[in-house]
Amino acid sequence: MHSQTIKKENKILKQDNTDWLNASIYEKLNLIQTGLVSLKDQTNVFGDFNYRSAEQILSLLKPFLEITGTVIVLSDEIISVNNRNYVKSIATFTDGSLDEEGKQNIIQTVGLAREAEQRKAMDVSQLTGATSSYARKYALGGLFAIDDNKDADSMDNRDQTHHNGAEVKGDGFVTIEQSLKMERMSRDKYTMPNDAAVLKSIAEDGYVISEAQAQIHINDFLAGQKQNKPVSKSQKEDLVGELVSLKKDKRINKEVYKNMTGYLEDSNYSHKAVASVVDGINKVKKEGEIKNGK
Known part of the structure; x- marks a missing residue:
């Protein structure tokens, strides 16, 4: 085991x-x-x-x-x-x-x-x-907050029960591996609140949805998690450097710089926030090229 x-x-x-x-x-x-x-x-x-x-x-x-x-x-x-x-x-x-x-x-x-x-x-x-x-x-x-609760990974799959004791319905329904993944996602701080509520509801209902539906939920919610997760340290440093450069060249004013950096910090440099700021930076650059006749 x-x-x-x-x-x-x-x-x-x-x-x-x-x-x-x-x-x-x-x-x-x-x-x-x-x-x-x-x-x-x-x-x-x-x-x-x-x-x-x-x-x-x-x-x-x-x-x-x-x-x-x-x-x-x-x-x-x-x-x-x-x-x-x-x-x-x-x-x-x-x-x-x-x-x-x-x-x-x-x-x-x-x-x-x-x-x-x-x-x-x-x-x-x-x-x-x-x-x-x-x-x-x-x-x-x-x-490491170790307790005595059983996790689906630690259970003998021959018992044919999910981590919460719900019976595995059989072929075509949620698998034990899927229920484990969904349970962990429901507790992950990067999972969107609405998504976490859906996952908990599925568990409370006894995982009676199909395997295909479960996989759709997992894929969709993983995509949502990624939007909330912070970018890498190098990406963060590159973005901050670019904002500082734009401010120094007076292509963005102090207020815009403050708003952009504040937004990034409040979101802990999430992928979603970074994508939004990068989009704004690209617009600034494009406007500059138009003004310069490029």
Whole structure:
């Protein structure tokens, strides 16, 4: 199950055309928090309970870290409280970018676990190592918002149910992969509000639409998402440079420059806003060519 989940996450990430390398650190974290699924699919045969491990979480993280250009660093320290030792684990998430003050952008969470006084069949080093694993698991869980909800990717398709428990109707109807994609799209911050409402309604109705209809919705809403997503860093820099140049040459006045840059900043340089501003720039250039007799 664990290896199957990794393969499916890899497939979904490869189908995403977003330029995640140039996204903000919080956008990258949001992708991981909404996409990472780590089930308690390991069993303790002595205590008869299921659990997840820090190592399992790290394995599932790797595809996300690769596509977003981010790293996760784990560090431990021992602290003493009332003569009992605790392992304090710090999970640090970063993409190497710098903030406006030139400091590295990082996001951190902390996990604590207390060492047992003794544990059968474990020496001191093993005891500390096991406690560290617990603390790291808690730190990672807090950072990446890992919960116990089942995701369609983590379910055995032989159950023939969607992520919300709705029955898969069979051939010609919404597939499990489609329902998973639509569920994620409904939670994506770049999905237009009306589109998200439609997706949630489809889920509430039990995914009774056809496979073809589902794919039409997915394609249409992905196009809408793209309009809301920011352009790459290089595109942003090129556009700002062109606006500055037009202002310097007095081909646009200060008010127009302010309106254009303000519009871009308010939209976080979305594809839609950039296309609109580029259209305006082209009109300015064309008018200049006409005036100059070109």
